[in-house]
Every structure is written in structure tokens, then in C-alpha cells.
Amino acid sequence: MKLGLHISDFTWGLSADQLAPALARIARDADEAGFDRVSVMDHVWQIAVHGPPEHEMLEAYTTLGFLAAHTSRVKLLTLVTGVVYREPGLLAKIVTTLDVLSQGRAMLGIGAAWNEDESRGLGLFFPPMKERFERLEEALVICRQMFDGPEGAHAGKHYTLGRTLNNPRPVSPRVPILIGGSGEKKTLRFVAKYADSCNLFAGPDIAHKLEVLKQHCAEVGRDYDEIEKTVVYRYGTVTDGARVDQVLEELAGLRALGFSVAHGGVKNLADPATLATFRDRIIPEAAKL
Known part of the structure; x- marks a missing residue:
């Protein structure tokens, strides 16, 4: 079992500097x-599960670029990018840039977006849910084309790109796309059709969600086993x-279900002893699972 560190809270009792x-x-x-x-949230305000909206929150891709400069081996991603916050052509360029500057360590984590309050507050585009899912599917197609080629035009229902030029190309042979969410009709079907990884929340229905994904894979002719199963874990x-x-x-229980990666936030992250515990005890034992 591989572990991911999810940094979702920047309120550490520190000043901005x-x-x-x-x-x-x-x-x-x-x-x-x-x-x-290592992952961060794609939010511009803090979300209620972690604290009030006034708590510190850093913009996701600026933060990932900063993290790239201070790491050498971890993969870098959002959990997950709100599809309507950036035009997909620009999003693909941003993730490609992260991949190039991190020397092949970028992943695209993406979802349909849900936080209407922050969107209305800062004037971000936030259409109804049906349209957000339409845009998500179209963005998945556009991003994969820009990552892998061939270069060409895209004319869809919501997005028109005259030329999907994207130079430099990603360093990674294939920039992985992770779709976050567990909606059975659309999200998990998109995973089966387009994604390299899924990301589900740990809960009593998680085994059922995997069965739904397996059914979608069978329907679209996708090998279920080639999709990386990741889980949000506290x-x-x-x-x-x-x-x-x-x-x-x-x-160990999550690994037995078929999950190979657990992304999680930790308490007391600013205390060096916290990550030392992962280094000395948790990560070595998890690697044996």
C-alpha cells in the first residue's frame, strides 16, 4: 500500500510570511x-469539514509548483481540480508545465466541482450540476489529447479549441488522470472510460462503489485491474x-478490497514528529501490505 499526504489545512498558527x-x-x-x-485541495476558501472559510487557503497550482521545487520524488496533484475553475486547454497547459518542471511527477486530479459559496464569492464560473458533468467529460477528452496528441482542433458542446498545441510535451510518458468522486451513474462511468485512477471516500459503501466501477468497466470494454484504486483516508x-x-x-482492510493508494490528511502536520512517525513506522509497514 502506497501512501499520499493530503495537505488541506494551512492554518498552523503562523503569519503569512x-x-x-x-x-x-x-x-x-x-x-x-x-x-x-503529495496533494492539495483545489479550493480558494477553506471548506467546512476543516474550518471556517476565513482560514488560510493557498491556490492549488501555485502551491504545487512550490512543492515541486522542494521535493524530488513524490507525485504532485490536486484532490481534485474543479473542472469549471479553469478552461480545459489552460488546465492541460498548467499540468503539463508542472510535469515538465517537476521532471515527470504531475498527475491531473479532476472532478465536477461542488463549492458554490466560494465560486459565487470570487466570481468563478459555476453552472448547474448537469452542465458541470458535461464539461467534465469534455475536459477529460481535451486534456488527454493535449497530453498525448495528436495536435488538432476540438469542437464540442461547451469548448472550442482551434489548435491543441502543447509544447513542451509532458516529460512523463503518460500524465495520469485521476477522477475524484463516487457518483455511480456518471463519475464512476467516466473513470471507466477516461481515467487512470479513481479516488473514493472510505465508508461503509466503498466495496459497493468498486463493484459499480467494475460493472462500468465491463460495459465500456475497460480492464478494471488497470485502473489504480485510491481512497481518501484520515x-x-x-x-x-x-x-x-x-x-x-x-x-490492511482497504488493501484487501483492492486499494493501492491511501491519500490522507494528518493532524499536527506542522510538528516534525508527525512525519517522522510515518517515516519510521507507518510507511515501512504499509509497504508490506
């Missing part, structure tokens, strides 16, 4: 600890020894 060095240290520690990937306070044992037990 202290955030950059703290984040750089966290990135280096995560890289050296053996995490497979590590909690891992400096507690009992919690470490619990985390490893729960990760």
Missing part, C-alpha cells in the same frame, strides 16, 4: 519519509502509538 518556509519543510520531510504523492494523530496500530489495521 512564515507559511512558505513551514510548507517547504513539510514537503521535504514528506518526500524523504517515503510518501508516494490518518488523525499518528504520534499516538495506539493510533498507529489502528491506522495500519485499517489500511
Whole structure:
């Protein structure tokens, strides 16, 4: 089982000028600890599960570029990009740039977007749900074309691109596309048709969601086993020894279901002891699962 560090909270009791060095240290520690990937949210305000909207939040792709400069091996992605926040041609260019400057470590995490409050607050485009899913499917096609070629035009229902020129090309032989979400009719079908990875929330229905994905794969002629299964998981306070044992037990259960990557946020991330626990105990044991 590979582990991902999800950085979703930047409210660490620091002033704005202290955030950059703290984040750089966290990135280096995560890289050296053996995490497979580091992710951030694509939000411009903090979301309710982590705190009030007034809490600190950094723009996702600027942050990933910063993280690229302070790491050497972890993959870098959002969990997940709101498709309507950026035109897909520009989004593909942004992710390609991240891939080039990180020397092949970028992933595109993407979803249909949901946060209407921040969108209305900052004037971001936020159409009805049906249209957001239409735009998501079209963006998936556009991004894959811009990553892999061939260069050409795209004329769709929502997007028109006269020329999908994208130089330099990505360094990675294939920039992986991860789709976040567990909607059974659309999201998981899009995973079967377009994605390299899915990302689901841990919960009592998670095995059922995998069965739905398997059914969609059969319907579209996709090999279910070639899709990387990833899960959002909360590590909690891992400096507690009992919690470490619990985390490893729960990760083993997720691995038995077929998940190969757990992305998670941790408490006390600004404390160096937290990532040291991952380095010394959790990541070595998870690798055996």
C-alpha cells in the first residue's frame, strides 16, 4: 500500500510570511519519509469539514509548483481540480508545465466541482450540476489529447479549441488522470472510460462503489485491474502509538478490497514528529501490505 499526504489545512498558527518556509519543510520531510504523492485541495476558501472559510487557503497550482521545487520524488496533484475553475486547454497547459518542471511527477486530479459559496464569492464560473458533468467529460477528452496528441482542433458542446498545441510535451510518458468522486451513474462511468485512477471516500459503501466501477468497466470494454484504486483516508494523530496500530489495521482492510493508494490528511502536520512517525513506522509497514 502506497501512501499520499493530503495537505488541506494551512492554518498552523503562523503569519503569512512564515507559511512558505513551514510548507517547504513539510514537503521535504514528506518526500524523504517515503510518501508516494503529495496533494492539495483545489479550493480558494477553506471548506467546512476543516474550518471556517476565513482560514488560510493557498491556490492549488501555485502551491504545487512550490512543492515541486522542494521535493524530488513524490507525485504532485490536486484532490481534485474543479473542472469549471479553469478552461480545459489552460488546465492541460498548467499540468503539463508542472510535469515538465517537476521532471515527470504531475498527475491531473479532476472532478465536477461542488463549492458554490466560494465560486459565487470570487466570481468563478459555476453552472448547474448537469452542465458541470458535461464539461467534465469534455475536459477529460481535451486534456488527454493535449497530453498525448495528436495536435488538432476540438469542437464540442461547451469548448472550442482551434489548435491543441502543447509544447513542451509532458516529460512523463503518460500524465495520469485521476477522477475524484463516487457518483455511480456518471463519475464512476467516466473513470471507466477516461481515467487512470479513481479516488473514493472510505465508508461503509466503498466495496459497493468498486463493484459499480467494475460493472462500468465491463460495459465500456475497460480492464478494471488497470485502473489504480485510491481512497481518501484520515490518518488523525499518528504520534499516538495506539493510533498507529489502528491506522495500519485499517489500511490492511482497504488493501484487501483492492486499494493501492491511501491519500490522507494528518493532524499536527506542522510538528516534525508527525512525519517522522510515518517515516519510521507507518510507511515501512504499509509497504508490506
